Amino acid sequence: MEIEFQGQYDKATVFKAVYLANKPSKRNSLIRIVLTVLFVVIYAAYFLTVASKESLSSFEMLRSSRHLITLPIIAYFLLQPHISSYIAATNLWRNPTMTKPLTGVISGQGVAYISLTKGRREITWEKFTKSQTTDNLIVLLTADGILSFFPRHFFKTDNDWKRVQQWVDFKVVEAA
DSSP, X not given: OEEEEEEOOOHHHHHHHHHHHHOOOHHHHHHHHHHHHHHHHXXXXXXXXXXXXXXXXXXXXXXXXXXXXXXXXXXXXHHHHHHHHHHHHHHHHHSXXXXXXXXXXXXXXXXXEEETTTEEEEEEGGGEEEEEEOSSEEEEEETTOOEEEEEGGGSSSHHXXXXXXXXXXXXXXXXX
């Protein structure tokens, strides 16, 4: 059984798909947040200690202000998944092929893209190592970094959409 899909991407869908593909695990996100809070608390304690001194030399003020340079680095550490996803999505959206209509079929064997210029290009289910599914979007990622994503409006019926979701749930083996 093959389910046909056809449609055209919009900018919001591309950005959401790239974010979902690069979304860090909950454990990774929690570690980033905990480390960021820990460093901010340490810096706050340090600056309160320095500020509570009655007389500060210019050297001590310069030395304490030098630590402020690391705050943007800490912010980048926390926001890095979002920043890299935004940059990747921007570069992907600039690709002219992203605005062209996309057609293909999804079957029990995998995903096949059909193009007038390149012919048929197939990706089997075994090649996909990561999947993310939302109410309106399915995102698949291979170990090679090939991103495939399918908005709900690419499919003719809700039954087609549900069948594809089932295939994704059963066929895509998440890499550890």
